[in-house]
Amino acid sequence: MTVTDTNASPQQTGTGTLIINILEYNDQAPEFLPHTNITIDEERPIGTFVMALLAKDQDDAIAEYSLPYNPNNYFAIGFQTGVLSVSSRIDFEKIEQTYFTALVYDTGVPRLSASTTVYVTVRNINDNSPIFTQTSYTARINEGESAGKSVVTVLANDADKGDYGVVRYEMKDPLNRFLINDTTGEITVAPGAVLDRETTPQIDVQVTAYDSPLDASVRRFTNVRVYISLDDINDNPPVFTQSNYVATIIETVPVGIQVLQVFATDADIGYNAEIAYTITNNTGDPNGFFSIAEKSGRIRVAKSLLRNSGVYTFIVQARDQDGNGPYTHTAHVQITVLEATNSPPRWIIPPDQNMTVSVLENQYLGMIVYDVHAEDSDKGNNGIIDYGFFAGGIFTNQTNEFLINSITGVISARIVYDREKVPRYVLLLMAKDRGTPTPLDATRYLTIQIKDVNDNIPKFPQLQDGSTRPIQITVSDNVNVGDKIGEAIATDDDENPKIYYYIIGGNEKGKFSLDKMTGVMKLAAAVDSVQQKQYILDVHATNNVSDYTVITNRRKRALSPDIVQVIINIRNTNDAPPEFEESSYTGCISTRAPIGQSIVTVFAKDQDSSGGIQYSIKSGNRDDGLEIGSNTGVIYNRKLMADFISRGVNQFNLVVRATDKQLSDESDVLIFCNTRRNEVELVITQPPLEVRQFVDQIKTTFESLKNSDGSSVFKFVCISAVKDHVTSGEQQDSYWSDVYLSAISSTNYIYTGAQLLSILNTQKARNTEPFDLLYIKSLGVADDEPTYVDGTPAMVVMIIVLILLFFIIIFVIVACFCIRKSKQNMKQNLIQKRNSDRLQQPVPPIVIENFDPVMYDNKGYVPEDPAVQYATVQKTFIETRPREPVPQEQVIVGPESIDAVIRDNDDSSESSPGSTPPTPRRLVEPEVEDFRIETEVYEE
Template identity: 25%
Template sequence: WTECLKIVSLLPLLVCICVAEMAVGQVRYSIPEEMATGSVVGNIIQDLGLDIKRLKSGRARIFTEDDSEYIGLNSEKGTLVVAKRIDREELCKQVSPCSLHFQIILENPMELHRIDVEILDINDNAPYFSKKEYNFQVIESASPGARYSLESASDPDVAMNTIQTYKLNPSDNFKLNVVSLPDGTKYIEMVLHTSLDREKQEEHKLTLTAFDGGNPQKSGSVKINVIVLDANDNAPVFSQSVYRVTVPENAPKGAVILRVSASDNDKGTNEEITFSFSQHTSSASSLFIIDPHSGEISVTGVLDYEKAKHYEINIEATDKGGLTDTSKVLIEVTDLNDNAPIISIISLSNAMPEDSPLNTVIAMINIKDLDSGKNSHVRCYISQDLPFKIKSSAPNFYSLISDDILDRETVPEYNITITAVDEGSPPFSTNKSINLRISDVNDHAPTFPQQFLTAFVNENNSPGMSLLTVKASDMDYGSNARISYFLEDSQLNGMSASAYFSVNVERGEIVAVRSFDYEQTKEFHIRVKAQDGGSPPLSSNVTVKIMIQDQNDNPPQVLYPVQTGGSLVAEMVPRSADVGYLVTKVVAVDVDSGQNAWLSYKLQKATDRALFEVGLQNGEIRTIRQVTDKDAVKQRLTVIVEDNGQPSRSATVIVNVAVADSFPEVLSEFTELTHDKEYNDNLTFYLVLALAVVSFLFITCLVVIISVRIYRWRRERLFYKSSGNLPVIPYYPPLYADVSGTGTLKQGFSYEVYGTTDSRMSDVKNSRPFKYSDFTLIKPSSTTDFKEVISVLDASLPDSTWTFESQQVSIDLSINLEQCTKALPNSSAPRRWTATLTGTQALFKKKKKNAVKWDVYRINVFL
């Protein structure tokens, strides 16, 4: 026993830490009280199997439920240290063992370790009595063995450091008796050893000393004054040495919980007894009161099971003679469900990425209930329609984890209400709300409201003109939704798209880089890409069709009759011509389109307005009355061609018409004209040449007719043998086709061949139309091969041995049938072709070697 006392006495001097118990996630230490601040309690790195890096990366910290941090954490060294002075008596009073309970929390990933630190007692308190002295009146007739109750000394220490022995001095008449109660408590009595004699000694002065078991030993004393009285020699006696009672914590004030009783064998006033609380029950005297006459104990304060679960009251019964008896009242407070659960958020993620995996920990939660037993059992839950769930990780500790896929674009944030309900009757509940934001990830590409857009711009626009603004949207947030626009690199008419257009990176505005010409290009197709600012970035495209709109910037161009400058060409009208006789047709085109290309023909001037008229839409010049002998041979008509643009543009052409039945009559009339124009000296030459030309053309027409007949017959034979795969003989219609003046070609075309310019009597016709599918004669914006066409014409003419020395005539044709005339490259050849494309006609001219005039072959085109 002595050796044990020595070991205990050395505890205040040793800073020794004992790992008493270690389990998974739990460590227990023992330290003495009153250790200096900063003293090491234990090394958690060794005891928990951690390292310094894990403590720092996990932001290790201590969590205590009562917010009293006696123990601190040194993250640099991985040790537990004393944070402030620990007084075991203040912390636990008489409860033993006295322990501190706390948790060490780590994050990323979250870990929880329970730490128990037992506080060992040291002998730092001396015994003491609540009073400085006691006064007793003892009747002289008291017989030996009379007992006088004394107040026990108090010592906050426990175990061997608390009170161990009492000593009474002097002990001539009284002895000290220590009484042990069934509940383990002790109280002291002063017992009369020998009878008192008031006449010998009226007053006795004694000293009562209490000693503890510490080393060094400490003591406390109190004075006892005994006054010897006369007569009353019987002391009151309680009916029970210990009274026990159970009181609910919600007992109202004034409620009687117990009635004590005592008896005295004396008579008269000596048997009158008064009840009172002992002096050292001051803590309970504020909550209870005893009636001095009836002995009823009542409640005077508010009881709280969570503050004190039981009370111990020492009561005294005193008679008139001063004799007393003591008893003890043990009051046990029963618990009621009067406390709601307490929810504490230990750790919380402020924002959670929407692509977080399932079972990601969002928050660590501590839930406790101050009640006991069934009333402290808590159930924790959240709403079932949320993509989260509550999982218990340790007693009173819960984890809030994800339980479903998150989508910020659908729900950007959640208000999570955590509900804790105890199992009391009636149950109490507590709610705690957590606001969780869902952070964005780049999981949506920009989208355009339409996949195809169309913009219109007038030709001849100014560079830098805004055409269209494209706008894309992105369901993401922040930089992931910041959209930039780019023009995709592509080839437009052999050039990069950036040479024509540019796109504003931020606004998506499409701007024309250059001015456009409708007659060159009518539309563009570009692609604009919208790209967000995520990592990696996402993008989408939109196709923009830019239509160039025509403006009336081109006047009509007259293709026929061709104005030959000095030479005069006249159309012949026989005097026998009926009303409506077709004299000729003015052919004009306008490279514009739409209504800008709608042409109208008007007769501006005429030698005789009553003889001719011009078709408003088709430009045909016809007679409007019967030709008479009085009509002049030479007729001069001025035709104006106007388009339908705003403002309109126009062109004029002069048509010479000869009213005569024979060529000499015409020749004589026009010879006079040419003689006036410096041709008189060559009249004979021109007459001979004219006769030669007419004769030649007549023979040529005969040869063509015979050749066409033979050619058709051979073609039909070959056609039947080859199942119709050979080209078809072209058809030469006698009259022009009316295209209603719209300037728009119709699909399909035919040919018309005539041999001279002074007569339509030598026309060669073929009733079989030339099909568009046999070969492509007219193709917009392409180079057309006319070798086959001219080969057919060569085969139809008498001079079939001529060779065609150039293979292609390049004709550039737009949708609105632009005019383009190009001669064959080899213009110095002895024999050559020229081709002229009009709105509805293609004129082919061929000239023999050393010939003066051209043979003209006209192809009417219908597209």
């Protein structure tokens, strides 16, 4: 370009270059390449590449991509690349199709964009496994069921659709006892299956559910266990443990004694295994000298065998289903009765069985304990008696504690007895003659009771180093004065000890008081944790009611077993929870117990509470069969236990809770239900009234039994009943007792009666002393239900009735007395009223000629009849009662001739008619007074 200056001379010009840039106008929008429909598999991982959305622009570059419409955010797109990926879970079972809108911008000016809609089809895959409706299945069928019997139906569901959601079933049973329908899941008994409960009581099989039956390559599986229990049917006969039973006895044995016991077993269970015993062929015993107990199989002497020696053979039969079943088994019994050549000795002293004699402890060696004596009517060697003890299965003249003179029968002490170690001994005395060929003997139990002497001081619990264990007590500072805060209890090994408690140190401020009889400590004055947080007291326990012993040396106090240190901590809030005395409790209840029967009592203490602990059952109370007293902690039954036993429930595993305000503690309680089939019958040669006082001792004795390895035989022993003994003749004997006992093992297994009897017999064979101490005569399975009624409740009712009658009689006597008194008062009031009316009426003057009556000491007397006689009450003072006075003849005076003059007994004081008589005066104060009424008539 040239520029010229036209006014210049010479002409001037200039040249320059002009550059023109042509700018583009954005008139072309970007365009997506065609991507309308895509298909993807479900359940693709997050971030999986789906596709690349590509766009082009004729005049500008692509700036960015976005997804303005993206339901559920299934997808994400690269900001600059347009790459599409999965951003959230895509489940075919929830959505089968979807779509989204993509938007693209270019870099031109003005900025242009384009959009496209992409339709997505979700492809189904097999991503869900079948799921059974139960984690396991249980079923019950009878053993020996026929083929085709339906057992149980399993069911599984698959969330997939189509073929992937179709479920099929298969089962693995190596013995081919069951079949399963692959479509319905029904399990049935297979043809030829052998289902025997006695061999296999429970069968468990595995069932597999799988999907996708048309494509095995993607198939998914799930397994479940099926537990099939076989119920018993009566398919086994009873079998005797021996085919022949043999016994030998002497003809002098008493009637009712047990000769032997037959026993049969049945592989079945329950009612099918209940066996009844009978004698089916008594041709060898036509006179019925022997009988058999239907339940227990005990063979006893039914009649006297004197002069009936010989060999008796007969057949016994065992039948199942309590004697009503189809299966039986027999055994042969042979009993030889020997002829007695002499009579047994007869005890004279002690005169009674189970007699008790008392001996003081801490005496001397050789002390004479007792002198026994027996007689034998035989002559020669048959009548010579040797005395001894039957201990450890042998006849001996001494034990570890006693020595008996075999000739004289004098029992003496071999040791110095200590009641605190052994409170009593039970001796089985034996008087044995020297008869041939077999000596005869007579036994008698004798109990030696060791009486206590005060040879032990009270003791508090001690630590391993011999010092007393300090008592820790925590008291809130808001406890009321007079409330119980704790106790210091000592024990004394002496019998029936009297222990008195005294605070001998640490209570200088008088904050605490101690009941010297009970050891209960109470707050005597208010305490404050701010002023003093701890008090240390010394408490002394003694047998002396007035013991002021003070041991000043602290070290001596710690070593003295009868002095304990009580540490009392004071706190200002309720921060101590209640604590159960035991971490677990065990109890039992019989199926025969009524509703409301107390089973076991739980107890919790709260150091900072004076009461108010509430008890409740947290868990384990099936069908609300049990209840606990909210204030007492007594657990009792709300329903009959027989209902639970019939449903197979024989135990309750409870968790009980003790709550004090917001704090609580828990404890486990095991309660088991015992039936007569779980019990053993103990025959104890003591009356029931005495046995009931030693129930705890019986339980403790059996719970302390040990196995050979030192472990406990029983975890818990239960005594359900103590009743009068029933003899073999079904007669009630109130001098002996039948005790029914059951037990559980350490694994909480409830023993059957037969198992428990076997264990006890084993323990007795190992050591007879515990059984002898308890006067146990025999053991047996408690099969026979007693047919008598315990007389104790009737006696209680009779006593109550007598008390009521006594109070009724007292009430009647009091009522009669009150009625009589009321009638007397009414009569007296009526007489006074009548007399008052007469006095108010005007009386005409009466003139009596030639008559001057005088009344002595009779002030205020009012006559009731017109014709009267006047009398005086004279007091005659005598030391002895005089004779009765001779009655005088009465003089009847008419009213027209009476002129009454009243004067005092003193002749010197006269009164005019109508004046008030003077008050009578007593002349003498005698020791004995006799009051008589004398009638005197005076004439002028």
